[in-house]
Amino acid sequence: MTDISIIIRTKNEGKSILKTLEKISYQKINKTFEIIIVDSGSTDNTLEIAKKFTGRILKITSEKFTYPYALNFGTEHTNGELIVYLSAHCPPVNDYWLYHLTKHFFDPNVAGVFGKEIPIKGLNQVYEYSQLYEMFPSNGSTYVLFSCPNACIRKKVWDRYKFDERVPKKYPNVAVVEDQLWAQMVKQKGYKIIYEPKSIVYHSHKFSLKNLIRNYSGGYFSKEMSDNYSPILSENSFQKKIKMYIKKKINCFKYLVKNHYFKAILWDFPCSILFEVVLFYLGKRDREKEDESNNSFKNNPHNSKRLPN
Structure with missing residues (x-):
């Protein structure tokens, strides 16, 4: 073998x-x-x-x-x-x-x-x-x-x-x-x-728009994905994660300057931040809708027998 x-x-x-x-x-x-x-x-x-x-x-x-x-x-x-x-x-x-x-x-x-x-x-x-x-x-x-x-x-x-x-x-x-x-x-x-x-x-x-969407889609559009797969994007300790995010971006910017990546500073870097913010809030909106849908299902008396103990 x-x-x-x-x-x-x-x-x-x-x-x-x-x-x-x-x-x-x-x-x-x-x-x-x-x-x-x-x-x-x-x-x-x-x-x-x-x-x-x-x-x-x-x-x-x-x-x-x-x-x-x-x-x-x-x-x-x-x-x-x-x-x-x-x-x-x-x-x-x-x-x-x-x-x-x-x-x-x-x-x-x-x-x-x-x-x-x-x-x-x-x-x-x-x-x-x-x-x-x-x-x-x-x-x-x-x-x-x-x-x-x-x-x-x-x-x-x-x-x-x-x-x-x-x-x-x-x-x-x-x-x-x-x-x-x-x-x-x-x-x-x-x-x-x-x-x-x-x-x-x-x-x-x-670096491309296609790859940006590919990289940042994970975990944004589903509460289950956000909670179970991508803890960095979870709503838990939201303010702490925002501070971590800002710190990482500052470190990334310093790295770009140190390596003289001027095109990335002017275009790639701001584009990546823009996509992250947009996709995060799209995902947040979808997660809120998902929560409303789940709560509606649980509160429906016709579905009570189908819920686990």
Whole structure:
């Protein structure tokens, strides 16, 4: 049996997948591993490149693609005891990425491990600071969200608790949350999720309005998502979180000035703040409507028998 199965989701990743696959092939680890490509309709040279490194290429239609479905579909076809999820545009930084990502599984209570994602300098200047100092710190002392662009899970745990393929229907305004929801679920079952900052990959997306909406949709449009998935956006300790938000933005602005990112200061930075504020208040409005709807349902005597004790 293979020790590790590495699943890479692809669609038109021809510009980046070669470097990622080469970095995987250089990994120094005393375990066997296989590479499985889950492609959702590439029309460039992605699959031609992939075939040079693996014969395990699975295809799904773009119409059928969702992030949780692709993860589950790929995992169903694995032979490994450990399942690694790596984005095609996230090349490992060094030859020990895989070792560090998988070294914690001697503990049977560990369900998942995820690594550090660092930015490609200059590609998305606003989020360089966020990635380096907030989202993926160099230690595990702060709150870090489980992230499937660079993660490993135990297949036996996945056999019992799969990624929720209902996520796109439950949270239609949210682009990607299947990994955080899975981590939350298994932790509630008593398993451990570990952040390993020594397992490092590059991960950046260009600054654009599309990516802004994608990044900031999560947690804004649903009370359940806000309370359970995104505690930073929760209404709890609202004033404290506003102070934290302002402090982070000040630190980000200082970082931009220090690195002479003047275009980002004039355009990217204010645009990101504008989108955050607008989407937050849209979400707040929707959460208030959701509360009213839930209260109305609970106060309806015809529904009283349907409520749990």
